[in-house]
Amino acid sequence: MAFVLFGSTVAGVTTEIINTGSELLLGRVLNTHQQWICRTLADRGRTVERQVAVTDEPTALVAAVREGLSRADWVIVTGGLGPTCDDRTRDLVAGLLGRRLVHRPEVEVQIRAYFEGRGRPVPARTRVESMVPEGAEVLVNRHGTAPGLALWLEPNPLREGGRASWLVMLPGPPRELRPMFLGEVMPRLEARFPLAEPFACRTLKTTGLGESYMEERLEGPLRGLVEAGMDLGFCARVGEVDVRFVARGPDAAAVVAEAERRTREAAGEHVFGVEDETLELALVEACKVRGLRLALAESCTGGHVANRVTNVPGASAVLHSGWVTYANEAKERELGVPAALLGEHGAVSEPVARAMAEGARRMAGADIAIGITGIAGPSGAVEGKPVGTVFIAVAHAGGTSVARHLNAFDRETFKYVTAQQAMAMALRVVLGVGLVDAGTRS
Amino acid sequence: MAFVLFGSTVAGVTTEIINTGSELLLGRVLNTHQQWICRTLADRGRTVERQVAVTDEPTALVAAVREGLSRADWVIVTGGLGPTCDDRTRDLVAGLLGRRLVHRPEVEVQIRAYFEGRGRPVPARTRVESMVPEGAEVLVNRHGTAPGLALWLEPNPLREGGRASWLVMLPGPPRELRPMFLGEVMPRLEARFPLAEPFACRTLKTTGLGESYMEERLEGPLRGLVEAGMDLGFCARVGEVDVRFVARGPDAAAVVAEAERRTREAAGEHVFGVEDETLELALVEACKVRGLRLALAESCTGGHVANRVTNVPGASAVLHSGWVTYANEAKERELGVPAALLGEHGAVSEPVARAMAEGARRMAGADIAIGITGIAGPSGAVEGKPVGTVFIAVAHAGGTSVARHLNAFDRETFKYVTAQQAMAMALRVVLGVGLVDAGTRS
Numbered sequence: 001m002a003f004v005l006f007g008s009t010v011a012g013v014t015t016e017i018i019n020t021g022s023e024l025l026l027g028r029v030l031n032t033h034q035q036w037i038c039r040t041l042a043d044r045g046r047t048v049e050r051q052v053a054v055t056d057e058p059t060a061l062v063a064a065v066r067e068g069l070s071r072a073d074w075v076i077v078t079g080g081l082g083p084t085c086d087d088r089t090r091d092l093v094a095g096l097l098g099r100r101l102v103h104r105p106e107v108e109v110q111i112r113a114y115f116e117g118r119g120r121p122v123p124a125r126t127r128v129e130s131m132v133p134e135g136a137e138v139l140v141n142r143h144g145t146a147p148g149l150a151l152w153l154e155p156n157p158l159r160e161g162g163r164a165s166w167l168v169m170l171p172g173p174p175r176e177l178r179p180m181f182l183g184e185v186m187p188r189l190e191a192r193f194p195l196a197e198p199f200a201c202r203t204l205k206t207t208g209l210g211e212s213y214m215e216e217r218l219e220g221p222l223r224g225l226v227e228a229g230m231d232l233g234f235c236a237r238v239g240e241v242d243v244r245f246v247a248r249g250p251d252a253a254a255v256v257a258e259a260e261r262r263t264r265e266a267a268g269e270h271v272f273g274v275e276d277e278t279l280e281l282a283l284v285e286a287c288k289v290r291g292l293r294l295a296l297a298e299s300c301t302g303g304h305v306a307n308r309v310t311n312v313p314g315a316s317a318v319l320h321s322g323w324v325t326y327a328n329e330a331k332e333r334e335l336g337v338p339a340a341l342l343g344e345h346g347a348v349s350e351p352v353a354r355a356m357a358e359g360a361r362r363m364a365g366a367d368i369a370i371g372i373t374g375i376a377g378p379s380g381a382v383e384g385k386p387v388g389t390v391f392i393a394v395a396h397a398g399g400t401s402v403a404r405h406l407n408a409f410d411r412e413t414f415k416y417v418t419a420q421q422a423m424a425m426a427l428r429v430v431l432g433v434g435l436v437d438a439g440t441r442s
Numbered sequence: 443m444a445f446v447l448f449g450s451t452v453a454g455v456t457t458e459i460i461n462t463g464s465e466l467l468l469g470r471v472l473n474t475h476q477q478w479i480c481r482t483l484a485d486r487g488r489t490v491e492r493q494v495a496v497t498d499e500p501t502a503l504v505a506a507v508r509e510g511l512s513r514a515d516w517v518i519v520t521g522g523l524g525p526t527c528d529d530r531t532r533d534l535v536a537g538l539l540g541r542r543l544v545h546r547p548e549v550e551v552q553i554r555a556y557f558e559g560r561g562r563p564v565p566a567r568t569r570v571e572s573m574v575p576e577g578a579e580v581l582v583n584r585h586g587t588a589p590g591l592a593l594w595l596e597p598n599p600l601r602e603g604g605r606a607s608w609l610v611m612l613p614g615p616p617r618e619l620r621p622m623f624l625g626e627v628m629p630r631l632e633a634r635f636p637l638a639e640p641f642a643c644r645t646l647k648t649t650g651l652g653e654s655y656m657e658e659r660l661e662g663p664l665r666g667l668v669e670a671g672m673d674l675g676f677c678a679r680v681g682e683v684d685v686r687f688v689a690r691g692p693d694a695a696a697v698v699a700e701a702e703r704r705t706r707e708a709a710g711e712h713v714f715g716v717e718d719e720t721l722e723l724a725l726v727e728a729c730k731v732r733g734l735r736l737a738l739a740e741s742c743t744g745g746h747v748a749n750r751v752t753n754v755p756g757a758s759a760v761l762h763s764g765w766v767t768y769a770n771e772a773k774e775r776e777l778g779v780p781a782a783l784l785g786e787h788g789a790v791s792e793p794v795a796r797a798m799a800e801g802a803r804r805m806a807g808a809d810i811a812i813g814i815t816g817i818a819g820p821s822g823a824v825e826g827k828p829v830g831t832v833f834i835a836v837a838h839a840g841g842t843s844v845a846r847h848l849n850a851f852d853r854e855t856f857k858y859v860t861a862q863q864a865m866a867m868a869l870r871v872v873l874g875v876g877l878v879d880a881g882t883r884s
Contacts, residue, residue, distance in 0.1 A: 025490045027481025028677050028684075031473065034495065039469025048467045049502060051495040053476065060491060235470050242470075296745075296766070302752025303738075303745030306766045310744025311854055313820055315768070321776065322766030324738070324748045330763040330806070334776070364772070378755055412753055 013193045015041070016072040017051040018064050020079040020089060021172060024053045032174060033078050040181065043275075045199030045248070046189075056086050062096050069158040069165050073193065079172035081146040083125040089169055090149070094133040097157070101131040107138055111145045139168075139184040144176040148184060152192075166192060200252035202260055203244045205273040205282075207424045211236040214243065214267065221262040230255050238413070239420030240279070272427060279423040280308040286430045287318040287368070294426070295366035296322035297335055297356040299347065300374040300390060304415040305422055321364040325356065335359030335371075346382065348373050350402050353391035361395045368430060369395045370422050374407075376414045388414060392422045394429050401425070455635045457483070458514040459493040460506050462521040462531060463614060466495045474616060475520050482623065487641030487690070488631075498528050504538050511600040511607050515635070521614035523588040525567040531611055532591070536575040539599070543573040549580055553587045581610075581626040586618035590626060594634075608634060642694035644702055645686045647715040647724075649866040653678040656685065656709065663704040672697050680855070681862030682721070714869060721865040722750040728872045729760040729810070736868070737806035738764035739777055739798040741789065742816040742832060746857040747864055763806040767798065777801030777813075788824065790815050792844050795833035803837045810871060811837045812864050816849075818856045830856060834864045836871050843867070 017037055023029045034051045041048060049072065054060040061080070068075040080089030094101050107130035115122045129146045132138060139148030149169040155162030168185055170177045206214060211234050218232075226232050231246035243263060247255040264271055272282040287294050296306050296319065306322040309315050323334050328347055331337040337355040345351045357371030374390025381387045388408035394401055403425060407417045459479055465471045476493045483490060491514065496502040503522070510517040522531030536543050549572035557564045571588045574580060581590030591611040597604030610627055612619045648656060653676050660674075668674050673688035685705060689697040706713055714724040729736050738748050738761065748764040751757050765776050770789055773779040779797040787793050798813030816832025823829045830850035836843055845867060849859045 023677070024476070025480050025493065026484045027477045027479070028484075030477045034466070035469045035472045037469070038467050042468045042470075049497070050506070051467065053493040055491070064492070235465070298745075301749075302757070302761075303740075303748030303764055303766065304752075306745025307743075307749040307857070310746075310766070310768065310818075311857070313853060315744070319744075319766070320769035321772040322745055322768070324745065324752070324761070324764030324766070326752065326758050326764070327762035333805075334763065334765075363775075376752075411755060415749070415753070 012045075012047060012196070013073045014071065015046065015048045015074045015076070016068045017048055018068055018075065018077045019051065019053040020056050020061055020064075020077065021053075022055040022057070022086070025055050033172075033177065036174070036178065037076065037181065040186075043201055044186070045195050045201070056080055056088050058088060058092055061088065062092050065093060065096060065167075066158055069153070069156060069167065070160070072165060073163075074166045074168070074189075077167070077169045078177060079170075081129070081149070081169060081171045083123070083128055083145070087128075087146075090128075090131065090133065093151075093167070093169065097133065097151070097153070099133040099135065102134050104130050104132045104138060107132065107147050110140065110147070114141075114145055137188075139170075139180055141171060141176055141180060142183075143179060144171055144173060146171040146176070148180050150185075150188065197248050198250060198252045199246075199248050200256040201244065201246045202256045203242050203275050204260060204263055204271050205275075205277055205279075206241050206243060206267065206270040207239060207272055207279060207420065208428075209241065209267065209270045211241050214241050214270070217267050218243065218263055221266045222259055225255055225259050225262075228255070230259060232259070239417055239424070269428075272424070278308070278312075279420060279427065281312050283423050283427050283430065284309060284312040284315050284318050286427060288314070290430065292318070292367040292430060293320060293364070294318050295320070295360040295364035295369040297360035297369060297371040298322070298324050299326060299331070299356070299372060300376045301372050301415045301418050301422070302326065302376075305370065305372070305419045308419060308423075320366070321360070323360060331356060331359075335363065346385075348375055348382070348385055348389060348391065350391050350393075350404065353393035353402050354395070354400050357393035357395035358400055367396060368426055370426050371395070372418060372422055374414075374418060376411050378411065390414075390418050390421075392418065392425055394422075394426050396429050401429070454487075454489060454638070455515045456513065457488065457490045457516045457518070458510045459490060460510055460517065460519045461493065461495040462498050462503055462506075462519065463495075464497040464499070464528070467497050475614075475619065478616070478620065479518065479623065482628075485643055486628070487637050487643070487688075498522055498530050500530060500534055503530065504534050507535060507538060507609075508600055511595070511598060511609065512602070514607060515605075516608045516610070516631075519609070519611045520619060521612075523571070523591070523611060523613045525565070525570055525587070529588075532570075532573065532575065535593075535609070535611065539575065539593070539595070541575040541577065544576050546572050546574045546580060549574065549589050552582065552589070556583075556587055579630075581612075581622055583613060583618055583622060584625075585621060586613055586615060588613040588618070590622050592627075592630065639690050640692060640694045641688075641690050642698040643686065643688045644698045645684050645717050646702060646705055646713050647717075647719055647721075648683050648685060648709065648712040649681060649714055649721060649862065650870075651683065651709065651712045653683050656683050656712070659709050660685065660705060663708045664701055667697055667701050667704075670697070672701060674701070680859055681866070711870075714866070720750070720754075721862060721869065723754050725865050725869045725872065726751060726754040726757050726760050728869055730756070732872065734760070734809040734872060735762060735807070736760050737762070737802040737808035737811040739802035739811060739813045740764065740766050741768060741773070741798070741814060742818045743814050743857045743860050743864070744768065744818075747812065747814070747861045750861060750865075762808070763802070765802060773798060773801075777805065788827070790817055790824070790827055790831060790833065792833050792835075792846065795835035795844050796837070796842050799835035799837035799842055809838065810868055812868050813837070814860060814864055816856075816860060818853050820853065832856075832860050832863075834860065834867055836864075836868050838871050843871070 038048045054064045080087045137150040141147050151167040154164035156165040233244040235242040245256045245259040303324045325331040336359045353371045353373050357369045361369035371393040375387050377387035388406050392403050407414050480490045496506045522529045579592040583589050593609040596606035598607040675686040677684040687698045687701040745766045767773040778801045795813045795815050799811045803811035813835040819829035830848050834845050849856050
């Protein structure tokens with residue numbers, strides 16, 4: 001997965017993230033904070049220079065914070081604020097900066113309210129969470145007990161010339177950290193370190209055209225904007241390519257809007273969403289706005305498409321029925337696929353995919369139905385149909401189309417890629433047969 | 443998610459990981475290398491002290507490598523070995539160490555073979571991948587073109603007293619890095635830095651008992667082993683608790699085996715697997731070994747269970763049919779749930795869950811069937827049934843059991859947790875009704 005940026009990048013507030021926790025360095029948990037914080041900041045015109053993960057062993061943790069504070073304008077520390085004996089960030093940072101821990105009654109009140117709201121007694125050990133390094137600002141935790149802490153160090157004793165730094169400590173659980181970061185940290189950041197100039201960015205989500213073809217297609221239309229200083233980036237994902245525009249300066253918003261307009265003009269049929277939108281969201285929304293009902297008949301994807309479609313809140317308005325017809329007899333019994341068809345062509349074939357989609361559409365009384373049959377592997381290959389072979393059918397009022405792909409990946413990737421292809425195919429049909437113009441989708 | 447280790451940890455070869463790539467610090471991709479490498483090493487008795495991510499901007503990358511080499515016995519750098527202009531690791535490391543890049547014909551031969559094997563011409567720009575810092579050992583890449591590189595620095599010019607360090611550079615794509623790490627790096631590591639004493643570890647996967655209850659249950663049986671130096675760790679995941687034993691010394695393997703035996707004796711009904719095994723794998727294997735056929739009727743989980751069950755290779759021997767009956771009429775039509783039942787009790791109710799499971803079992807001719815109906819949210823709450831309410835039924839020859847849970851999470855977590863509960867419940871039924879003793883599963 002490559003992310004290529006053309007154009008300039010602008011230096012700003014130097015920022016470092018320190019993730020603490022022995023479980024990170026034992027590989028027991030995945031560090032999702034890095035991506036989430038970096039992404040959140042990048043979308044607001046900020047960059048992160050370095051991220052470090054260390055155990056909660058005192059020497060390692062203190063060394064990492066000391067180094068961060070010796071270099072950066074802003075240091076974010078995650079984890080180690082809870083009530084257990086391996087939550088050491090509060091104490092160690094206070095020690096490093098030579099500050100006492102002081103009791104903050106308002107934190108104790110919040111913690112009590114948190115437990116009382118849940119009808120549970122307040123554990124004695126949470127009292128330590130209201131002990132705060134002297135001078136720290138408390139960041140309210142609405143989804144847990146440990147408050148975040150912010151310290152404005154001016155002078156910063158650990159930095160050359162005493163240059164100021166902002167130290168922000170956040171609780172480790174993502175469901176506590178994320179709302180705190182957005183609600184408590186970002187407003188303080190904007191006040192503390194305002195951007196030097198306006199910033200705008202936009203990501204368009206596309207499907208059905210490879211990264212280099214997309215680059216080629218957009219080169220002409222966007223050249224002028226890139227030459228005038230706009231950043232243009234491509235990020236190839238499985239079955240998708242993100243196209244991202246970043247601009248700074250007084251015209252930033254207008255530049256990005258113009259880039260989006262030109263891209264939709266040049267490759268609009270491939271754009272299915274913006275920012276973090278998924279294909280499943282695009283498909284559900286496109287069906288919903290047209291009052292179309294969707295049905296799914298999955299063999300080799302085994303419910304993967306249904307699972308993703310039903311991840312979209314409100315999917316029940318669109319998807320009433322799905323089938324996982326793994327066995328031949330299920331294809332016959334549930335979807336009315338003729339036994340003769342299965343016998344003659346095999347379960348993995350164009351006619352069976354077609355019959356599955358048409359059967360699902362008929363049984364469910366749906367407007368659009370997807371039928372998928374293929375060989376997910378690792379075994380199951382037959383003459384002329386290697387592992388990864390898949391047939392995807394989309395049935396609708398205007399007829400049924402079937403596509404054949406060779407998705408030669410491991411089993412889970414096979415399912416993911418096949419689902420991407422199936423949803424993209426169904427989306428094109430929905431946009432084509434619908435009454436609302438594709439241009440109004442975003 | 444807490445990982446608590448009781449007992450001692452043993453210091454070894456100091457190890458640091460440096461992940462390079464601007465896409466990491468823009469938050470465009472998730473850094474999975476850290477977890478994977480740390481986990482792989484931890485399972486082999488090794489620890490990682492620090493992980494750093496930096497952009498591929500030269501100053502940042504060089505500073506990170508210099509610092510790593512000034513501190514650690516072993517420095518692992520990932521990314522930046524490809525053929526594009528932002529792949530700078532090779533050049534920058536050669537520059538930092540004052541080494542020339544030399545052409546290695548054997549790498550060029552490998553690259554040519556890689557492309558010829560795929561019937562594609564060799565891109566001219568891949569030639570740069572055969573330019574290697576003088577003295578570097580080449581690590582074969584069987585899944586891509588960029589070789590890994592290993593440099594034994596003795597003396598290490600960047601470390602106090604010239605103490606030796608081992609610098610290993612690996613390509614960024616996980617499907618290239620992982621096999622290279624296991625096949626090329628690990629044998630060299632064992633030779634270069636053998637463990638001081640034998641090491642053994644074992645993780646038991648459990649479900650149905652919370653972390654603190656599990657801790658309580660195992661405290662007595664395992665106390666002797668922990669006092670004699672074994673590490674005991676618990677890692678609470680959603681619907682699962684990992685129990686992990688780590689031992690060192692001549693008896694390491696025997697100690698860990700004894701800990702496993704005692705744990706199975708004390709809490710065996712909750713142990714569903716070992717190491718990375720999943721509940722879906724345990725369920726499929728348990729059904730397969732007993733010749734039992736499984737059917738799934740999902741409403742609120744929308745195919746999530748089917749998707750996970752079909753992630754298991756060979757699931758087709760066990761799962762023939764699944765239904766996603768999101769709408770009431772689908773529950774009636776597909777599973778024969780009586781309209782009166784839906785009218786009287788509502789779709790989210792004990793009788794409907796029961797009727798779904800029994801209907802699926804009957805329609806599919808299955809031995810065991812799961813029926814799930816609930817309110818995934820964010821909307822849909824009704825009087826007495828808040829968002830997160832779910833009924834899970836398991837139907838089998840001996841009858842049907844139904845459980846009610848309140849899984850008050852976001853939509854996707856709701857589906858995951860509910861699936862965990864449903865699979866754990868079905869697994870207990872399978873183990874109970876089966877002919878093979880549960881103790882033979884692992």
